[in-house]
């Protein structure tokens with residue numbers, strides 16, 4: 001290469017106590033290149049990007065930007081050097097307005113005061129670059145949809161004119177239409193010379209946005225190459241270390257008696273059945289599950305989560321951080337607290353017993369951690385999601401309400417989770433599964449219901465749907 005690459009990382013090491021998260025990792029990205037960083041849950045992707053964006057200091061290794069040594073003191077310093085990161089978990093200040101969020105930490109000043117007029121102009125300018133200049137600058141961030149919050153988050157990262165922009169799983173809460181819009185934005189940024197590092201578990205996305213890829217496995221670089229010249233199966237093999245073939249389990253469902261009625265249109269779920277719920281963001285899919293579980297009030301269902309739980313209904317929230325997991329507690333505590341409510345109420349359960357009950361789940365879901373006593377907050381995003389699932393499945397339930405059960409989960413583990421869900425259905429559970437990932441609904445479900453504006457507009461056997469007819473129904477047009 002005659003010109004230096006935009007970014008060159010050499011021999012990066014990073015350990016957290018006894019966990020060696022990164023081992024001698026190299027990465028090179030050209031100016032304007034969109035580079036995909038892929039790998040299993042816990043492979044070290046977020047850690048590597050946090051080293052790059054100044055959140056962690058590496059234990060060893062060297063970084064260069066445009067040929068000059070780069071060693072950020074912290075994230076602000078990294079932003080000044082042209083590196084911005086959009087985190088796996090959205091990080092907007094919910095009560096601050098759009099413009100305040102966008103300029104946060106980089107506010108323009110005039111005579112010692114924040115120059116509101118300049119700040120608003122800057123905010124509008126970056127939103128225009130993303131074709132979202134219509135967003136109301138004064139509304140609090142929390143009042144926007146997840147997709148819009150994602151745009152605000154990207155706008156914020158563009159404010160400091162980054163030379164390198166890191167996106168850690170930016171589409172995990174987006175619908176197809178919003179994802180397509182985001183890809184256009186990524187294309188534009190690339191064309192404007194911004195180098196983008198794009199983390200995703202969706203290989204079809206990688207194929208769409210990225211030119212080159214690097215695979216991490218167990219903290220080491222397992223391979224790198226051109227996306228166009230590499231077969232999907234080869235990338236999966238680099239990630240997982242084996243072939244993943246049978247992706248969706250083959251089932252011959254034995255559908256029996258109804259176990260639960262959903263509070264919309266009298267939809268019944270039966271024993272042995274997997275019912276999928278499709279719809280756009282905001283269509284009311286999550287609300288439907290929350291009402292069914294008694295978390296939100298409903299005109300037709302009068303129940304409480306405690307009563308539902310006692311009756312054998314389990315619920316997996318899409319928002320594992322707020323409702324799902326207790327991050328400072330261990331994997332074992334999180335997994336078993338619901339299993340032994342009586343004991344847990346007195347605040348004491350032998351650690352040995354908890355660990356013993358947890359170990360099988362760590363194996364069947366491949367939860368990557370030091371041991372069952374590690375705090376959930378120290379796990380990678382995907383592994384936290386697996387703990388939330390383990391906690392639900394450890395409790396014997398007859399009906400499972402799952403909201404985006406595989407969000408943030410890697411390809412190999414997805415196959416394992418699908419197997420588990422299928423096995424539970426085959427044992428007589430009724431499963432209701434909300435997902436924004438259509439291939440998963442088509443691969444797993446016996447019937448798919450489509451929601452629009454809070455109502456189920458159609459429910460058919462999966463074989464009676466195609467992706468286009470389903471999308472049409474989801475937009476509210478008569479299907």
Ligand SMILES: Nc1ncnc2c1ncn2[C@@H]1O[C@H](COP(=O)(O)OP(=O)(O)OP(=O)(O)O)[C@@H](O)[C@H]1O
Pocket residue numbers: 016019020021039040041042043044045046047048088368369377378379380381382383408410
């Ligand atoms: N603050 C921390 N304390 C202790 N260990 C950590 C911490 N952050 C990350 N780790 C460990 O480092 C390893 C790599 O985690 P990382 O979050 O980088 O994975 P990832 O590739 O981003 O995975 P995912 O796809 O699940 O997001 C994991 O074993 C994780 O448990």
Ligand SMILES: [Mg+2]
Pocket residue numbers: 045046047088168380381382
């Ligand atoms: Mg991560």
